[in-house]
Amino acid sequence: MSRRSVTEGPRVDELSQAHKALLVLDIDEVVLEFIAPFQELLAEYGARLQADSFRLTGNVRSLSTGAALSGSELDQVTMRLYEDQEARQKVVQGAAESLGRLAGMADIVFLTAMTPSFYPRRRTLLDREGLTFPMIATERSKGAVVAELGARWDGPLIFADDLPPNLVSVQRSYPAAHLIHLMANEAFRPHLPPLPNGALAAADWGEAESLILAILDGKPARTRGAA
Incomplete structure (x- = not known):
């Protein structure tokens, strides 16, 4: 099976690097409302x-x-x-502002499990909202992709997603990753399965930005989700 059948967007080795640190973000429920x-x-x-x-x-x-x-x-x-x-999809409250500030300290890559064939529509939506960071849409394991990204960036790698299984996948494939759970809508929050050990939970982008800044500064970051 060819790579293009399961993935759309830039190759990992094509991504530009301006910072040692990397912030990898899921899109649905993290950057865009779903x-x-x-x-x-x-x-x-x-x-x-x-x-x-x-x-x-x-x-x-x-x-x-x-x-x-x-x-x-x-x-x-x-x-x-x-x-x-x-x-239909709107930017999660606070996401654009936080990413605008964080972009001065870390490279940012969007990693979404959305069906890759919809890549052009999502790219148009993100660009329209000023979120021009590179995006990879893939049906591959997110852990596998993050491991490839981690092999290129020398500094801290932070991964944020709304689904705990994706956090688990990344932890297994790239144990050095700093994990943050972020979910814009509260409908499923009462039924959230356990987060992997060491993962942090952010209620919104204000809290997520604070956690990310602490990680980038090398300071302990602790929330209700910390193990």
């Missing part, structure tokens, strides 16, 4: 999200029948959201 526009789209399909566990399948039900939408039906809604993302 759950809020997803809920709005569900309403158009006559369905509603009721988060009773940390997953979509089984938690989205038809308003008319009460039946749970199947995985394939949820995939269709997700694909529709990605098709319409330029109109």
Whole structure:
């Protein structure tokens, strides 16, 4: 299988380096809202999200029948959201301002598991919002990609994602990474599975920026998510 079938965006060895430190960011629920526009789209399909566990399948039900939408039906809604993302997805509050400041201290790379075929639409959306940092859209393990990035940057590498399994993947593949959990929408927060040991939890970008600055300064960073 060719690389281009599973990944879109610059190759790791093509990325420019201005700083020793690297900040790797997931996009959905970290940089761009996902759950809020997803809920709005569900309403158009006559369905509603009721988060009773940390997953979509089984938690989205038809308003008319009460039946749970199947995985394939949820995939269709997700694909529709990605098709319409330029109109539906908004920048997470505080993200653009924090990244503007952090860009003076660390290189920034977006790493998203969004279906790579939607790369051009997301690139257009991010550029329109002034978030011109390089983006890699991939179906590969995020841990594998972060390990490749870590082999190029000499300073601290910080990885932020809303899904604990992605944090676990990065920790396994690149143990030196500093991990931050960040989730813009609170719907699933009560059902959040345990974070990997040492991962930090940020409630919003204000707290995330403080944690990142502490890591870059070599100071202990501790939050309610710290092990």
